Amino acid sequence: MTSFAPKGPHVWARIFGSRSFPKPFSSQARCRYIAVCKMSVSAEEVAKHNKDSDCWVIVGDQVLDVTAFLSEHPGGKKSIMMFAGKDATEEFDMLHDRKVIKKYGLDEGTVVLKGTIKK
Numbered sequence: 001m002t003s004f005a006p007k008g009p010h011v012w013a014r015i016f017g018s019r020s021f022p023k024p025f026s027s028q029a030r031c032r033y034i035a036v037c038k039m040s041v042s043a044e045e046v047a048k049h050n051k052d053s054d055c056w057v058i059v060g061d062q063v064l065d066v067t068a069f070l071s072e073h074p075g076g077k078k079s080i081m082m083f084a085g086k087d088a089t090e091e092f093d094m095l096h097d098r099k100v101i102k103k104y105g106l107d108e109g110t111v112v113l114k115g116t117i118k119k
């Protein structure tokens with residue numbers, strides 16, 4: 001099998017800006033993660049995901065699938081649903097540190113990075 005995955009923690013650190021890329025990930029899973037990260041998503045696409053059964057929001061330049069996080073959100077489901085399919089950056093930044101996205105969402109698997117918003 002041909003592997004196009006770059007090897008070594010220093011490479012992952014460069015890509016993810018941290019040395020803490022989860023170890024148990026297979027190189028195949030890493031590739032999939034990178035492919036998803038690089039995807040550019042249009043605002044029109046994000047707008048389609050505006051239901052509590054399929055909810056995406058934009059924070060900064062990131063498009064996030066927060067569907068599985070809605071029921072866990074300390075600020076309640078409704079506060080996120082007001083921005084379902086939309087850009088929530090301004091309101092998000094008024095209430096949180098951006099670090100909470102990784103800590104309580106991405107690392108737990110309840111928030112999924114779908115890609116970067118197309119400008």
Ligand code: HEM
Binds near residue numbers: 075
């Ligand atoms: C994208 C994933 C999100 C994560 C991981 C997240 C996480 C959290 C966390 C951990 C808290 C507790 C306070 C804190 O530690 O800062 C919180 C509170 C809150 N969040 Fe979020 N949040 C997210 C998205 C949003 C969005 C899009 C909105 C809508 C503007 C929102 C609105 C609120 C509100 C209103 C509170 C309650 C603040 C308070 O009672 O003082 N959150 N959120």
